[in-house]
Amino acid sequence: MSTQSSGPAIETVGLVKTFGETRAVDGVDLTVPAGTVYGVLGPNGAGKTTTVKMLATLLRPDGGEAHVFGHDVVREADEVRGRVSLTGQYASVDEDLTGTENLVLLARLLGHRKPAARTRAAQLLEAFGLTEAAGKQVKHYSGGMRRRIDIAASILNTPDLLFLDEPTTGLDPRSRNQVWDIVRAVVAQGTTVLLTTQYLDEADQLASRIAVIDRGKVIAEGTKGELKASVGAGSVHLRLRDADQRPLAADLLRRALDAQVQTEHDPVALTARLTAAAGNDSAAGQAARALNELARAGVTVDNFSLGQPSLDEVFLALTGHDTQQPRPGSGHAHDPKDEVAA
């Protein structure tokens, strides 16, 4: 299509949505370049789903503006609907129908004649490895199969923009990797993808730019590299043999790495957050140096790991507060039934 040539896929200015007293989305500005995967990262209840729903014309914004391929999502909703597709736990398929029936139904609604709809449905089911389950009602599908049929339903017509709202929440690692493969295949054909996720590694794997969203506001935006640099290089997690040695270990780490050190509930565990600015040392280099220091001081380390900054750490670094995970039921607008078996 002619979409890649001109302008961003999504542009929002001061987007607002309130539910009663809650400002679920509180002035979100986003610019999503066409032809890329754009990650929107944030905890449950941050306003990700509400934002996606407004962009997909399912919710009317209370303030601000949003354009998708230059079309206003309120005034030109129909044009927007013609170019986007949506996959989320709320926009799924009919559980009472079979996989084939669902895809044929949606293909018919997109204007395919019956033979073409059947062909397209069969081809997609084949590509998604669902041929065997094609005649089964979707309510008997596993979590991984559900996600596949949901995505298949969204690409019956190749969309210019695909919204994937937490596509891997609740999936096992293997199913998650397969969803990632699908996303890569979709983007390779020129579709823009807006991906919301709670997992930093997912955004890291797929997205070229990331917006971090918290309490309805974008609190950081940039390429992956920029974002990570703002958070730090990662963390060293340690478990000591002797809890009494922890204060000494913490002190050593603080001095050796110039890092913030957090103690955990577990009396033998501690975490040091590495700063990207610590000379030209790599994260691994810093960690090695730290272990050395501890060994020389006679601190016994039982277990050691070097990790990327977690979402919790990103949040702590960016906002100064933890990711607050509202309990299911207390949230607003959506509270996804996350725990789907895979």
Place this chain on the structure above:
Amino acid sequence: MSTTTTTESGELAPVRTDSLAGLLVAKERPPRPSAWSASLTFGWRAILKIKHVPEQLFDVTAFPIMMVLMYTYLFGGALAGSPKEYIQFLLPGILVMSVVMITMYTGVSVNTDIEKGVFDRFRSLPIWRPSTMVGYLLGDALRYTIASVVMLAVGMILGYRADGGVVGVLAGIALLVLFSFAFSWIWTMFGLLLRTEKSVMGVSMMVIFPLTFLSNVFVDPRTMPGWLQAFVNNSPITHLASAVRGLMAGDWPADEIAWTLGWAGLLVLVFGPVTMRLYNRK
């Protein structure tokens, strides 16, 4: 959900990204379906659901049979001398009452779909907006027809004879199904407006029971007090019951038919737009 499914993912065939890529290359899109075609497709969905969950036909088979038997034998002797004579008066009326009662399941199915999450996908499609709703109602029209045929068969076994013949009976059923289609827009509205299936049922009962019982379905309104006659004689259900009764008896009750069609038009004009407004705002 979690218990039944965990075993399957292990055997799940891999995603074939190469063939997927091939499918995504095709970017031409067929022209959008017409309003009628989209509505019919949604009607087809309703029929598929009946195929997978045939239990849902219970309310258009067992329930109507029960209604005919119950009221024929309960009131027949007292009101018309014998059940056999009473059914001649009752059948068209009980047909109207039962089918109008069945319409309330429309609201429940709309509400269930919202809960289940397929609804937002439909709302995000570039199709004629009311087609989702019209689809429900087309599927339901089929259910109303089934209920009518079932009741008519039971009535005939009990001795009902339609002087209007096949044409009169078909005209009566057609009018009833048409009115029910229009009447159902009240339920699509409540289905969208209310939060739970239970509250939809509750509100539906509150509307349906007085409306269908306070009519000329069971008895001639002349025996009622004046204030009640005023209500009963102007109720759309009374007009509909009189029209169906007339048609099946071989008359052409033009006034009653006109009143019924007028009410049907009014219901669609009022509740259609309200439904669509709620649908777009949901």
